[in-house]
Amino acid sequence: MSAHPFLQGRQIVLLSSVDWSAAWQRHHAWAEQFAAAGAEVFFVENTGFRGLRWKDAGRVFSRLGRLFAPPAPARLRVVAPGVLPPTAPAFRALNAAFLVPALVRKLRGLGLRLGPTVVAYLPTATTLSILDALSPSAVVYDCAAFFHAHPNPPYDLELTETALLKRSDLVLTDAHTLFGIYRGRHPHVLEVHHGVSEEFFLPPPKPGGPYKKLCYFGTVWSALDFAALEALAGAGFEVTLLGPVKEAPRLPGSIRVLPAVSHEELPRALSGCDALLLPYAMTPFSQGVIPAKTYECLATGRPVIAAPLPALKPLGGLLYWASSPAEYADVARKLGETESSERVAARLQAARGCSTSAQFAKIAAALEAALYGRHEN
Numbered sequence: 309m310s311a312h313p314f315l316q317g318r319q320i321v322l323l324s325s326v327d328w329s330a331a332w333q334r335h336h337a338w339a340e341q342f343a344a345a346g347a348e349v350f351f352v353e354n355t356g357f358r359g360l361r362w363k364d365a366g367r368v369f370s371r372l373g374r375l376f377a378p379p380a381p382a383r384l385r386v387v388a389p390g391v392l393p394p395t396a397p398a399f400r401a402l403n404a405a406f407l408v409p410a411l412v413r414k415l416r417g418l419g420l421r422l423g424p425t426v427v428a429y430l431p432t433a434t435t436l437s438i439l440d441a442l443s444p445s446a447v448v449y450d451c452a453a454f455f456h457a458h459p460n461p462p463y464d465l466e467l468t469e470t471a472l473l474k475r476s477d478l479v480l481t482d483a484h485t486l487f488g489i490y491r492g493r494h495p496h497v498l499e500v501h502h503g504v505s506e507e508f509f510l511p512p513p514k515p516g517g518p519y520k521k522l523c524y525f526g527t528v529w530s531a532l533d534f535a536a537l538e539a540l541a542g543a544g545f546e547v548t549l550l551g552p553v554k555e556a557p558r559l560p561g562s563i564r565v566l567p568a569v570s571h572e573e574l575p576r577a578l579s580g581c582d583a584l585l586l587p588y589a590m591t592p593f594s595q596g597v598i599p600a601k602t603y604e605c606l607a608t609g610r611p612v613i614a615a616p617l618p619a620l621k622p623l624g625g626l627l628y629w630a631s632s633p634a635e636y637a638d639v640a641r642k643l644g645e646t647e648s649s650e651r652v653a654a655r656l657q658a659a660r661g662c663s664t665s666a667q668f669a670k671i672a673a674a675l676e677a678a679l680y681g682r683h684e685n
Contacts (some may be wrong), residue, residue, distance in 0.1 A: 312672040314679070316346035319421060323438060325429035325453070327353040328386045331527045331551050332571040333600040334452055334482060334502035335429065341668040343384040350415055350424075351386045355434045356393030385418055387411075394432040394462050404437045412441045425675070428476075431455060431469035432462055439475060446679055449476040449494075451486055454596025477678040480671065483598040483619035498674045503662040504603040507575045512609035512652050513582070517644040519611070521546045523581040525574065526601055528565065529554035533589040533615060537563055539633035540585075545640055547585075550577060578608055583643060586614035586627070587636065607659035609652045613639050626655050 310316055320342045324335045328351060335351075343349045391407045392399035423445040428435050429452060439447065449472055455461060462468065473479065473490075479497045481487045487499035522545050524532070534557055541547045541562040548564045559565065569577050578584070584605045588594050598619035605612045606626060613636060614620055614627040628646070630636040 319424040337502040450480040457592040503664045503667040508607035515647040519582040519643040524585040525550040536636040543637040588615040606655040
């Protein structure tokens with residue numbers, strides 16, 4: 309029997325900010341958890357936030373191919389939306405008049421009924437148009453990015469986000485920094501990370517090293533501190549980047565870039581690493597971000613060298629901090645002296661306290677309370 313009976317048979321439309329094929333994030337975790345709880349999930353892939361660039365061509369062509377390949381009936385359906393980014397009035401007009409109605413017809417054809425619960429990730433005009441067309445029974449705004457520090461936001465982001473907040477019954481944030489922002493803008497805000505699944509708890513490493521093989525896993529893009537990665541490689545460490553390449557400068561040949569593996573295969577791929585990296589550049593955008601992989605890193609038991617992002621600071625001594633390329637290399641060199649069985653145990657304990665199922669239970673309880681309150685009103 310489901311631990312969350314109210315979700316049995318409930319239809320959930322998840323308006324994602326990433327595609328299903330992207331590096332694993334909370335969007336995927338919540339979709340799977342809702343489905344496992346007995347809900348019927350429609351995972352609508354990224355509807356767009358910024359304008360298109362030439363380097364998006366591959367992703368666009370892949371999306372076009374999926375538009376004409378409807379998913380088979382299942383508890384969790386992945387739907388490619390044929391909409392334009394909300395960056396120009398003409399695009400918005402086309403979305404509202406033709407493309408959003410077509411998306412909704414596609415969802416209805418897959419069995420979507422009236423009044424679903426919608427989990428929205430993007431505070432855009434496109435999201436508002438979809439909500440208008442779906443007339444949901446409840447709306448959850450899952451804010452997992454510091455949109456107001458994005459270098460290329462939609463021109464009316466403040467207006468569209470305010471409208472989404474007014475329509476939302478519940479607001480979720482992954483980072484404490486975002487929680488601090490949104491708790492003053494909505495009466496029901498829950499800070500919850502998607503945590504880690506059981507497969508990531510690898511056999512714990514024995515302290516003492518050697519610590520030569522360092523790995524970052526996830527999307528390779530401009531948010532990373534590539535100078536830090538080059539410093540580590542230059543200091544003689546074996547640096548591997550494991551994941552899809554979205555944006556990256558020309559890297560030295562000593563840094564290995566490997567294609568993404570499935571989320572199920574990832575723990576085995578990480579088992580050969582001596583330490584893990586969270587090498588994010590310190591930018592206005594990163595000030596409101598907590599990496600999706602944080603608790604997966606801790607669950608491996610391996611030491612984690614991280615940028616001092618504000619959202620990570622509460623983890624304190626569970627991470628090794630590095631603020632400059634030289635510090636990354638210095639911290640890595642000293643791991644043989646600084647690592648201990650106590651630090652390994654502390655990382656594992658923190659990860660076990662943040663399992664995906666336990667984190668989802670918090671969302672389910674908050675959503676049930678929001679639904680009950682709405683019906684009572």
